[in-house]
Amino acid sequence: MGMMDGKRGLVVGIANDRSFAYSIAESLIREGAECLFTHLPGDKMARRCGKAVSALGVEDPWLCPLDASSDEDLDAVFDRIGSEFGKIDFLVHSIAFADREWLQEGKFTKTPREVYTQAMDISAYTYAAMANRASEIMPDGGSVIAMSYYGAEKAVPGYNVMGVAKAALEATNRYLALELGAKNIRANVISGGPLRTMSSMAVGGFSEILDWVEKKSPLQRNITGADVGDSAAWLLSDLSRGVTGQVLYVDSGYSIVGL
Numbered sequence: 551m552g553m554m555d556g557k558r559g560l561v562v563g564i565a566n567d568r569s570f571a572y573s574i575a576e577s578l579i580r581e582g583a584e585c586l587f588t589h590l591p592g593d594k595m596a597r598r599c600g601k602a603v604s605a606l607g608v609e610d611p612w613l614c615p616l617d618a619s620s621d622e623d624l625d626a627v628f629d630r631i632g633s634e635f636g637k638i639d640f641l642v643h644s645i646a647f648a649d650r651e652w653l654q655e656g657k658f659t660k661t662p663r664e665v666y667t668q669a670m671d672i673s674a675y676t677y678a679a680m681a682n683r684a685s686e687i688m689p690d691g692g693s694v695i696a697m698s699y700y701g702a703e704k705a706v707p708g709y710n711v712m713g714v715a716k717a718a719l720e721a722t723n724r725y726l727a728l729e730l731g732a733k734n735i736r737a738n739v740i741s742g743g744p745l746r747t748m749s750s751m752a753v754g755g756f757s758e759i760l761d762w763v764e765k766k767s768p769l770q771r772n773i774t775g776a777d778v779g780d781s782a783a784w785l786l787s788d789l790s791r792g793v794t795g796q797v798l799y800v801d802s803g804y805s806i807v808g809l
C-alpha cells in the first residue's frame with residue numbers, strides 16, 4: 551500500500567528528467583498517486599516534458615500547456631482539470647524564472663524593474679495563483695507545495711533577485727496556509743539543497759556552491775532529486791496531516807551550520 555493511494559494531483563515544473571518536479575512525480579507515482587502534468591507552451595517543450603513523463607512510466611499522460619505568467623493559461627488548466635476529474639488532492643509548484651544575465655555575482659544592485667517584477671511574478675505570485683485555483687477543486691481538503699532555496703534567507707552571491715523572489719514565495723506560503731487551513735488545505739515549502747538542473751545552471755558560481763555544500767553540510771554530500779521527491783510525497787500525503795505553513799529543509803543539513 552502506498553501513502554498516496556487514491557490521490558490525484560497536478561505537477562507543474564517538469565522540463566526534463568533532472569527537474570525536481572520529475573523526482574517528485576517519481577516518488578508520488580511509486581506511492582500510488584495519479585499525476586497530471588503541464589509543460590511550457592510550444593512543441594519543443596511539449597516533446598521534452600512528454601519524454602520525461604514517459605520515462606516515469608506514465609502511459610497516455612494528461613499533459614497541458616501552461617505559461618504560468620498568463621491568467622488565461624492558468625484558468626484553462628484548472629478549468630480543464632475541474633471538468634475532466636471534478637477534484638484533485640494535491641498541487642506541486644516547482645517553477646521559477648529570472649533573466650540569467652542578472653544572476654551573476656555583483657549584479658543585484660542594478661537589477662532592472664522588469665527583471666525584478668518578472669522574477670517575482672513567475673517564481674512567487676504564481677504559487678498563490680495556482681493554489682487559489684486548486685483550492686476551488688479540493689472539496690475534501692488537500693496539500694500544496696512549492697520549492698524554495700536557502701538564498702531566500704541569506705544573501706547567496708549570484709542568486710540575487712531569485713533570492714528576493716524565494717523570500718516572497720516563503721511568505722506567500724504562510725499566508726496561503728493561514729487562509730486555506732479552514733478548507734483543510736495545507737501549504738508547505740521545501741527548501742532544497744543545490745541540484746544541477748536547467749534552471750540552477752543559470753546561477754553564477756553554482757558549481758562552487760555544490761562543492762561548498764558537499765564539504766560543509768552535516769551529511770557531507772549534496773542532495774539528490776530523490777531526497778526531495780520522497781520528502782515531497784510525505785508532505786503531500788496524509789502522513790503529514792498536522793503540518794502546514796512550514797519550510798522543510800531537504801539540504802543535507804547545510805542550513806543549520808554556522809560557518
Ligand SMILES: NC(=O)c1ccc[n+]([C@@H]2O[C@H](COP(=O)([O-])OP(=O)(O)OC[C@H]3O[C@@H](n4cnc5c(N)ncnc54)[C@H](O)[C@@H]3O)[C@@H](O)[C@H]2O)c1
Nearest residue numbers: 563564565569570618645646697699744745747748749750
Ligand atoms: N536546482 C536547484 O539547485 C534548486 C534548489 C532549490 C530550489 N530550486 C527550485 O526548484 C524549482 C524547480 O527548478 P529545477 O531546479 O527543477 O529546474 P528546472 O529548470 O528543471 O525546472 C524549472 C521549471 O520552471 C518552469 N517554468 C519557468 N517559467 C515558467 C512559466 N512562465 N510557466 C510555467 N513554467 C515555467 C520550466 O519550464 C521548468 O520546468 C524552482 O522553483 C527552483 O527555484 C532549485
